[in-house]
Amino acid sequence: MPGREVLHHVQRGQHGPVLLFLHCFPTHQAQWLLQLEHFARQYRVIAPDFRGAGRSVVVDPTITVTMEQQATEVIALLDHLGITEPVHLIGLSMGGYVAWQLAATYPERLASMVLCHTRVVADTPEQAQGRHRLAAQTLRERSAEAILSVMVPRLLPESASPEVVERVEQLAREASPEGLAAILRGLAARPDVSLLLPTMQHQCLVISGELDAISPPAEMQAWAAKLPSSRFLSLPGVGHLSPLEAPALFNQTLAEHAPW
Ligand code: MLT
Numbered sequence: 230m231p232g233r234e235v236l237h238h239v240q241r242g243q244h245g246p247v248l249l250f251l252h253c254f255p256t257h258q259a260q261w262l263l264q265l266e267h268f269a270r271q272y273r274v275i276a277p278d279f280r281g282a283g284r285s286v287v288v289d290p291t292i293t294v295t296m297e298q299q300a301t302e303v304i305a306l307l308d309h310l311g312i313t314e315p316v317h318l319i320g321l322s323m324g325g326y327v328a329w330q331l332a333a334t335y336p337e338r339l340a341s342m343v344l345c346h347t348r349v350v351a352d353t354p355e356q357a358q359g360r361h362r363l364a365a366q367t368l369r370e371r372s373a374e375a376i377l378s379v380m381v382p383r384l385l386p387e388s389a390s391p392e393v394v395e396r397v398e399q400l401a402r403e404a405s406p407e408g409l410a411a412i413l414r415g416l417a418a419r420p421d422v423s424l425l426l427p428t429m430q431h432q433c434l435v436i437s438g439e440l441d442a443i444s445p446p447a448e449m450q451a452w453a454a455k456l457p458s459s460r461f462l463s464l465p466g467v468g469h470l471s472p473l474e475a476p477a478l479f480n481q482t483l484a485e486h487a488p489w
Pocket residue numbers: 252253254255321322323324416443469
């Protein structure tokens with residue numbers, strides 16, 4: 230976006246193919262800490278904060294940052310870093326929503342996709358209205374607490390450890406109210422991408438969680454079957470945030486099954 234600073238990001242590892250980690254909502258790039266540490270030994274790993282999340286600031290309280298705009302900003306970041314080779318993308322939930330837009334508009338910039346705990350349908354009108362109400366409340370209260378009270382019970386299963394709950398809450402509290410509101414409006418505006426599935430050219434690994442309340446395994450398996458080249462896995466005992474809930478299992482799954 231003209232005049233804007235490039236997305237805040239972290240980079241680890243000097244050699245090997247590029248792995249691009251795209252986070253979910255309402256967290257930021259630091260959710261991938263244990264993945265970056267693990268994979269930086271063999272790969273060049275990059276994790277941006279989406280616009281509005283973490284340190285990729287938004288100051289205007291009225292704006293919407295769409296998934297399409299997030300994708301454009303991710304490409305601007307790769308350009309800024311001089312990365313012209315196709316990258317291997319790992320997207321979690323909102324990271325997956327942005328992955329669909331990247332694959333649709335910039336297919337030549339991707340080598341493969343790992344789609345974790347994500348969806349292909351748009352919000353229902355009721356869900357979209359709920360997000361707009363939550364955006365207004367977040368701005369009014371100048372806090373992430375309303376988002377956390379609605380979302381944490383859906384992001385994490387009851388079996389999640391208190392440390393994981395605390396970590397998710399901490400990551401959400403590090404965003405500004407303006408940023409959280411801009412992303413909520415963008416999530417509400419995201420398109421249904423079901424018709425794109427059969428046109429996807431990349432090899433895909435689809436990872437779901439047995440206890441995921443937001444993107445249940447049956448729903449994910451049904452859309453994964455429409456991808457021309459995909460493998461579907463369901464991880465036992467985890468909800469929507471497997472990289473945080475079970476990092477060793479998630480890393481091992483990527484190491485064994487990712488298409489790189
Ligand atoms: C996420 O994890 O990114 C969100 O749960 C996505 C959503 O609310 O649709």
